[in-house]
Amino acid sequence: MFGHIFFTRIKCLVRDKQLIFWSLIFPIILATLFKLTFANISNGEVFKPIDIAVVSNQFYENDHGFRETMKHVSEDGHGKLFNMVKADEVKADELLKNNKISGYIYLNPEVNLVVKSSGLNQSIIKTFLDNYKESKNNILSITKANPSAGIEGILKDLHVNREYTYEVAPSGGAPNTSLSYFYSLIALACLYGGFLGLKEITDIQADLSKRAARVNMAPVHKMKMFAYGILAALLIQFAEILILLGYLSFVLRVDFGNQLPYILLLSFVGGAAGISIGTMISACIRKGEGIKIGILITVSLISCSLAGMYYAGTKYIIEKKAPFLAYINPATLITDGLYTLYYYNTYERYFLNVAILTVLSIIFCLITYLIIRRQKYASL
Amino acid sequence: MIVKVNNLVKRYNELLALDHFNLEVKKGEIFGLLGPNGSGKSTSINCILSLLKYDKGEIQVFGKPMSPDAYDIKKDIGVVMQEVAVFEELTVYENINYFCGLYIEDKDRRKALVEEAIEFVALKDFRKFYPKKLSGGLLRRLNIACGIAHKPKLIILDEPTVAVDPQSRNNILTGIKKLNEQGATVIYTTHYMEEAEQLCDRIAIIDKGKTVALGTKEELKGMIKIGEKITVEVFNLVPEALEELRKLPTVDKAEYRENILVVRSKKGKDSLVKILEFMNSHDIKFGKMYSELPTLNDVFLEITGKELRD
Numbered sequence: 001m002f003g004h005i006f007f008t009r010i011k012c013l014v015r016d017k018q019l020i021f022w023s024l025i026f027p028i029i030l031a032t033l034f035k036l037t038f039a040n041i042s043n044g045e046v047f048k049p050i051d052i053a054v055v056s057n058q059f060y061e062n063d064h065g066f067r068e069t070m071k072h073v074s075e076d077g078h079g080k081l082f083n084m085v086k087a088d089e090v091k092a093d094e095l096l097k098n099n100k101i102s103g104y105i106y107l108n109p110e111v112n113l114v115v116k117s118s119g120l121n122q123s124i125i126k127t128f129l130d131n132y133k134e135s136k137n138n139i140l141s142i143t144k145a146n147p148s149a150g151i152e153g154i155l156k157d158l159h160v161n162r163e164y165t166y167e168v169a170p171s172g173g174a175p176n177t178s179l180s181y182f183y184s185l186i187a188l189a190c191l192y193g194g195f196l197g198l199k200e201i202t203d204i205q206a207d208l209s210k211r212a213a214r215v216n217m218a219p220v221h222k223m224k225m226f227a228y229g230i231l232a233a234l235l236i237q238f239a240e241i242l243i244l245l246g247y248l249s250f251v252l253r254v255d256f257g258n259q260l261p262y263i264l265l266l267s268f269v270g271g272a273a274g275i276s277i278g279t280m281i282s283a284c285i286r287k288g289e290g291i292k293i294g295i296l297i298t299v300s301l302i303s304c305s306l307a308g309m310y311y312a313g314t315k316y317i318i319e320k321k322a323p324f325l326a327y328i329n330p331a332t333l334i335t336d337g338l339y340t341l342y343y344y345n346t347y348e349r350y351f352l353n354v355a356i357l358t359v360l361s362i363i364f365c366l367i368t369y370l371i372i373r374r375q376k377y378a379s380l
Numbered sequence: 381m382i383v384k385v386n387n388l389v390k391r392y393n394e395l396l397a398l399d400h401f402n403l404e405v406k407k408g409e410i411f412g413l414l415g416p417n418g419s420g421k422s423t424s425i426n427c428i429l430s431l432l433k434y435d436k437g438e439i440q441v442f443g444k445p446m447s448p449d450a451y452d453i454k455k456d457i458g459v460v461m462q463e464v465a466v467f468e469e470l471t472v473y474e475n476i477n478y479f480c481g482l483y484i485e486d487k488d489r490r491k492a493l494v495e496e497a498i499e500f501v502a503l504k505d506f507r508k509f510y511p512k513k514l515s516g517g518l519l520r521r522l523n524i525a526c527g528i529a530h531k532p533k534l535i536i537l538d539e540p541t542v543a544v545d546p547q548s549r550n551n552i553l554t555g556i557k558k559l560n561e562q563g564a565t566v567i568y569t570t571h572y573m574e575e576a577e578q579l580c581d582r583i584a585i586i587d588k589g590k591t592v593a594l595g596t597k598e599e600l601k602g603m604i605k606i607g608e609k610i611t612v613e614v615f616n617l618v619p620e621a622l623e624e625l626r627k628l629p630t631v632d633k634a635e636y637r638e639n640i641l642v643v644r645s646k647k648g649k650d651s652l653v654k655i656l657e658f659m660n661s662h663d664i665k666f667g668k669m670y671s672e673l674p675t676l677n678d679v680f681l682e683i684t685g686k687e688l689r690d
């Protein structure tokens with residue numbers, strides 16, 4: 001019985017053109033567009049150092065580490081990232097107003113960025129600063145937890161910064177930024193697994209489709225139908241993600257680092273989360289299929305834009321302002337997992353993301369099952 | 381008793397779709413549910429199948445209470461829903477095979493059954509077709525095949541012949557008769573009285589969610605006051621003659637409009653000869669003349685005051 005249902009579900013999924021479009025073709029198209037956009041940026045012009053100002057107040061003068069870092073990335077040479085001027089706050093404001101600089105940094109003593117608009121330059125500065133803060137926090141926590149590791153930590157800090165500037169400057173496309181777009185694209189592809197979940201429910205809920213009414217008449221337990229269908233969806237969704245990842249790395253030459261098994265595991269649980277969200281939407285919302293698809297797309301896009309698909313800084317803002325949201329937003333969990341794999345050497349945060357995604361998937365599936373378990377319908 | 385429904389009440393919000401509906405289907409019979417659109421046929425079927433919630437009443441199938449997880453009952457039921465219920469992504473063969481496989485695990489046996497079902501609905505040339513490529517009539521036939529392939533003991537068909545051409549319809553009806561002869565009990569809903577008359581051993585006429593009459597077609601026709609209906613083409617019937625005709629002892633009603641005379645006989649009386657005599661003796665010229673026995677429509681008309689079909 002398992003094979004019979006499972007393989008038929010697979011047939012139904014792969015032969016559904018609309019479903020394949022959204023869950024596979026669309027992410028591939030989007031990836032290609034992203035790539036073209038970034039390619040234009042990096043090929044179109046040689047990277048020009050970004051004009052910025054730093055407010056030369058006492059905090060800046062006292063923050064030796066930051067001063068050194070800024071000096072390092074403003075030096076003429078291969079790694080030059082910024083054209084930096086020192087100014088007082090009034091002057092910096094004026095420069096910004098007159099578009100003489102892309103943004104200015106002031107310390108209070110936290111490192112703050114002031115920009116007027118958003119754009120590539122702004123996100124490069126921001127990403128740079130985020131990175132700086134992150135490394136600094138790492139050092140702080142390492143030295144706090146283990147004072148003797150101080151030297152090593154600082155070495156690591158320097159290393160991170162060097163690598164960062166080295167990568168950003170020559171390509172000019174800011175790999176951090178562009179990678180994060182691809183990460184959120186993968187997240188989107190995972191969430192679009194919801195289309196498969198949606199279909200699975202439509203095909204076993206008698207009030208959602210006529211064929212499901214017929215399926216309901218068969219002497220097969222609802223739980224079985226549900227489970228086998230979800231398994232089929234998982235398999236297809238995973239295959240689709242594999243195709244997307246293959247396309248990204250072999251055709252578009254996006255470099256994901258060398259953590260393949262981890263990326264696959266993350267994509268798998270990400271896909272599971274997507275599917276389970278789809279099943280839940282389908283089961284909870286008692287509206288037509290078109291509306292459900294609309295809701296699914298909206299939810300996925302919101303989730304992904306919160307994770308930084310349209311503006312890389314969103315993710316950071318959410319983490320800062322609404323950390324809880326970052327912990328339950330599947331797209332954030334997926335992108336963050338990928339991000340951690342790329343930038344950190346420890347897997348703690350990665351596995352936390354995987355675990356949360358798994359728990360979310362199970363919860364969503366349980367909710368779905370509780371709803372679809374109710375076996376008689378008020379109307380067909 | 382294969383199916384027993386007792387005082388079933390089903391509401392859709394305010395609308396009372398089934399109003400203390402009762403039904404008893406005996407083993408081996410073809411039972412017809414005849415009623416106009418919206419009378420509650422599909423609703424009663426879906427309640428019997430435990431797909432729909434209902435407000436009141438008891439339902440037993442094969443002598444056991446029916447419920448959504450009564451799998452031992454479900455395995456012996458075959459359903460052909462009113463709307464076509466197949467998978468767009470599966471071919472004719474795959475559809476039948478899938479549904480059959482939900483009942484029959486044994487592959488060889490299933491294969492034979494699926495072939496038989498394809499034969500039954502004459503879709504041999506279309507086995508690799510996707511539903512989208514099938515005409516309305518062929519789709520209906522696929523719909524039927526999906527419901528009966530596993531050789532159920534109880535077959536429930538909800539208006540399976542809507543939009544099917546007359547020839548296929550006849551094939552389907554004979555097919556159902558054959559299944560019945562092989563031992564299946566059949567519940568058949570329709571709003572075509574001809575079908576019900578042709579096929580069913582017993583018929584329940586339902587209207588507004590209630591059974592208004594029940595019996596064999598002869599019994600049903602016996603329930604009403606009118607008998608034979610005679611239609612005559614007449615060219616020069618004067619009103620006085622019509623009045624005289626109406627007074628004939630066997631005549632219940634007589635209407636004359638646009639050269640057509642319609643005479644309704646009283647129940648059990650034969651007026652054809654009397655009318656012929658009348659025409660001749662009054663020297664009335666007439667063209668075609670034909671006589672019809674009362675139909676189930678007449679039964680419905682008399683009981684509810686409206687036509688079965690508009």
Ligand SMILES: Nc1ncnc2c1ncn2[C@@H]1O[C@H](COP(=O)(O)OP(=O)(O)OP(=O)(O)O)[C@@H](O)[C@H]1O
Nearest residue numbers: 379380392397416417418419420421422423424571
């Ligand atoms: N899902 C629903 N929601 C609200 N009312 C409904 C629903 N389904 C049916 N009804 C109403 O219930 C009544 C019975 O409908 P039902 O479909 O059982 O009739 P039917 O005899 O099968 O008619 P038909 O010959 O058109 O199939 C009708 O008045 C119909 O409008």
Ligand SMILES: [Mg+2]
Nearest residue numbers: 421422423462
């Ligand atoms: Mg109906």
